[in-house]
Amino acid sequence: MSELNVLEAIRQGIDEMMAADERVFVFGEDVGKRGGVFRVTEGLLDKYGPLRIIDAPLAESVIVGACIGAAMNDTLPIAEIQFADFIAPAFNQIVQEAARIRYRSNGDWNVPMVIRAPYGGGIHGALYHSQSIEATFAHIPGLKVVAPSTPYDAKGLIKSAVEDADPVLFLEHKKTYRLIKGSVPASDYRVPIGLADVKRSGSDLSVFTYGLMLHYCLEAAQTLERAGTSVEVVDLRSLRPLDTATILDSVRKTGKALIVHEDNLTGGFGGEVAALIAEHVFEYLDGPITRLGAPDVPAMPYAKPLEDAFMLNPLKIATAMRTLAAY
Amino acid sequence: MTLSAEQELLAPITLRSELPAETLREMYHYMALARALDERMWLLNRAGKAPFVISCQGHEAAQVGAAFALQRGKDFTLPYYRGLASVLVMGMTPTEVMLALFARAADPSSGGRQMPAHYGSRRLKIVTQSSPVGTQIAHAAGISLAEKIKGGDAVAWTSFGEGTTSQGDFHEALNLAAVHRLPAIFQCENNEYAISVPIRQQMAVNSVADRALAYGMPGVSVDGTDLLAVYEVTRRAVERARRGDGPTLIEARVVRLTAHSSDDNDRTYRPQRELRSLRQHDPLARFVAYLHDHDLLSEAEAQELRAQIAAEVDAATEAAEQAALPDPETLADHVYGS
Numbered sequence: 214m215s216e217l218n219v220l221e222a223i224r225q226g227i228d229e230m231m232a233a234d235e236r237v238f239v240f241g242e243d244v245g246k247r248g249g250v251f252r253v254t255e256g257l258l259d260k261y262g263p264l265r266i267i268d269a270p271l272a273e274s275v276i277v278g279a280c281i282g283a284a285m286n287d288t289l290p291i292a293e294i295q296f297a298d299f300i301a302p303a304f305n306q307i308v309q310e311a312a313r314i315r316y317r318s319n320g321d322w323n324v325p326m327v328i329r330a331p332y333g334g335g336i337h338g339a340l341y342h343s344q345s346i347e348a349t350f351a352h353i354p355g356l357k358v359v360a361p362s363t364p365y366d367a368k369g370l371i372k373s374a375v376e377d378a379d380p381v382l383f384l385e386h387k388k389t390y391r392l393i394k395g396s397v398p399a400s401d402y403r404v405p406i407g408l409a410d411v412k413r414s415g416s417d418l419s420v421f422t423y424g425l426m427l428h429y430c431l432e433a434a435q436t437l438e439r440a441g442t443s444v445e446v447v448d449l450r451s452l453r454p455l456d457t458a459t460i461l462d463s464v465r466k467t468g469k470a471l472i473v474h475e476d477n478l479t480g481g482f483g484g485e486v487a488a489l490i491a492e493h494v495f496e497y498l499d500g501p502i503t504r505l506g507a508p509d510v511p512a513m514p515y516a517k518p519l520e521d522a523f524m525l526n527p528l529k530i531a532t533a534m535r536t537l538a539a540y
Numbered sequence: 541m542t543l544s545a546e547q548e549l550l551a552p553i554t555l556r557s558e559l560p561a562e563t564l565r566e567m568y569h570y571m572a573l574a575r576a577l578d579e580r581m582w583l584l585n586r587a588g589k590a591p592f593v594i595s596c597q598g599h600e601a602a603q604v605g606a607a608f609a610l611q612r613g614k615d616f617t618l619p620y621y622r623g624l625a626s627v628l629v630m631g632m633t634p635t636e637v638m639l640a641l642f643a644r645a646a647d648p649s650s651g652g653r654q655m656p657a658h659y660g661s662r663r664l665k666i667v668t669q670s671s672p673v674g675t676q677i678a679h680a681a682g683i684s685l686a687e688k689i690k691g692g693d694a695v696a697w698t699s700f701g702e703g704t705t706s707q708g709d710f711h712e713a714l715n716l717a718a719v720h721r722l723p724a725i726f727q728c729e730n731n732e733y734a735i736s737v738p739i740r741q742q743m744a745v746n747s748v749a750d751r752a753l754a755y756g757m758p759g760v761s762v763d764g765t766d767l768l769a770v771y772e773v774t775r776r777a778v779e780r781a782r783r784g785d786g787p788t789l790i791e792a793r794v795v796r797l798t799a800h801s802s803d804d805n806d807r808t809y810r811p812q813r814e815l816r817s818l819r820q821h822d823p824l825a826r827f828v829a830y831l832h833d834h835d836l837l838s839e840a841e842a843q844e845l846r847a848q849i850a851a852e853v854d855a856a857t858e859a860a861e862q863a864a865l866p867d868p869e870t871l872a873d874h875v876y877g878s
């Protein structure tokens with residue numbers, strides 16, 4: 214057992230997978246000597262050499278596209294998109310190629326690859342270093358999308374992602390990288406893709422969230438606890454496939470659902486969770502399914518007052534919790 | 541790239557082939573088979589039996605010449621939708637081609653999920669293709685990157701049209717392949733049209749091969765209606781790739797003998813004069829003439845071969861037409877492995 218932050222946990226997961234299987238390699242901008250702009254791959258070049266930790270040209274489409282090809286030639290690529298905001302040039306390769314190859318070849322070919330993408334804001338990254346991209350990609354059958362929020366989950370999920378026979382978009386919230394610490398066992402464990410985790414058990418209200426917002430929701434839940442309201446916080450962890458059973462079970466128990474994400478509201482992932490709840494456990498509901506997200510502006514601004522106004526925080530979340538709990 | 545490697549690639553092609561007569565006849569067989577299958581597909585389309593056809597007519601020499609320089613079962617091919625002749629050489633059978641035309645369950649490329657001409661077969665190392673043009677060029681770079689990582693000596697060969705070289709993936713993939721000296725061969729089949737858009741509105745350079753210089757790899761422009769010339773250029777590119785000297789860009793200048801696809805009408809944009817002169821560049825006629833001139837194929841042998849191919853195409857059509865359609869119950873199969 215050791216105390217790690219999120220980025221160290223991801224690094225350890227990658228390192229252990231590379232040590233265990235020589236088919237695993239990393240391909241992305243600045244991943245070599247620099248160890249990635251966030252240091253996730255720091256030290257790995259020295260350990261595994263330039264044929265397995267490869268600095269890619271500055272070209273996202275071929276970063277993903279080449280990894281797709283490599284995955285079809287018996288290797289296990291981990292592509293790094295330096296910031297999720299720059300994934301757009303690779304959209305075609307991810308959506309039309311990686312996600313559709315198994316289906317379009319009737320199961321003949323498959324693409325076992327991971328696409329790592331640091332996302333999210335609250336780090337003064339402005340419009341183009343703060344975006345949340347999950348809703349766009351969680352819409353795509355054939356692709357898996359995970360967004361861990363703790364060191365334990367991050368390490369367990371990166372290992373599952375590398376071993377998965379299909380493409381996995383692995384979203385790493387930048388603000389959690391160094392902020393969130395936790396104990397990680399030394400054993401070779403996995404966190405399975407497709408399972409949510411009840412991070413806090415409660416009886417009055419269910420909150421569904423992921424990423425940095427998980428931590429804000431836990432903080433807000435604690436505030437409400439002091440006032441006698443018991444909040445259950447469910448960490449979705451995996452957006453596609455989505456753990457519908459855990460979501461519905463929680464609503465059956467509490468009768469109230471709040472969905473919280475950093476992404477803007479309209480067309481956000483919260484809509485999907487809300488629809489599932491409305492469809493399947495409507496008769497258990499004791500209040501309106503509520504969504505909390507960013508305002509519908511194109512992206513997160515730079516200046517602190519604007520960034521603060523855009524981002525959710527434990528205070529805003531606690532207010533929404535209270536309103537719903539009182540309904 | 542070493543200068544000698546480049547000079548070797550660009551050295552003049554000797555017209556008299558050193559290939560055994562048997563191989564030359566086999567090459568002719570594949571060209572003629574591709575043509576016959578292609579023509580049959582158009583008939584089936586016009587008869588209302590196949591919703592869509594896209595042709596390789598005019599590209600056969602470029603594809604058979606290139607594919608004969610590759611090793612079946614070892615090298616990867618990523619042929620675009622005009623690649624019928626190349627996939628036949630790599631081992632796809634006429635029946636398999638027809639199964640895709642009729643969207644039958646047993647279609648090895650996609651089980652009837654994709655339009656025809658989206659070739660793929662893992663067994664034959666023909667990599668599954670999609671419709672957005674140019675994406676496969678990046679996959680070819682990646683396959684050859686993996687080959688380098690693994691220390692193998694297979695090559696990845698991919699084909700695409702000249703219009704597709706305007707796509708970003710062409711640029712990104714060639715650059716990557718050159719930087720890492722990857723064992724990849726990029727074959728551009730330049731038929732001077734992208735649907736209706738002529739090459740002059742597609743690029744300002746005279747030859748797609750000119751672009752190779754900008755990436756730091758050899759670029760060769762070859763008469764793609766000359767089977768032996770394409771074979772020779774590709775053979776050298778394969779040798780170079782296997783040696784670890786890196787990728788090659790080959791422009792095969794070909795003709796598009798048909799409309800873009802069965803949904804197109806090329807008389808609306810191709811000048812009459814041009815359409816009338818196309819058949820003078822028919823690669824099939826050119827290779828038959830070569831074989832006759834060198835006493836490698838008599839008229840009687842040619843006739844016998846054509847009859848044999850016609851029977852083969854008949855049998856393939858019949859077998860595929862009778863094969864089962866996909867079961868609607870399978871709609872949700874193969875989204876994920878687990």
Ligand SMILES: Cc1ncc(C[n+]2csc(CCOP(=O)(O)OP(=O)(O)O)c2C)c(N)n1
Pocket residue numbers: 622671672673700701702703704705729731733734735796800
């Ligand atoms: C990304 C993309 N844009 C547009 C199309 C539609 N389209 C299909 S083929 C084609 C022309 C391709 O021309 P070229 O690359 O020269 O190949 P050719 O058909 O001439 O062999 C176009 C525009 C497509 N399939 N993919």
Ligand SMILES: [Mg+2]
Pocket residue numbers: 701702703729730731732733734735
């Ligand atoms: Mg063209």
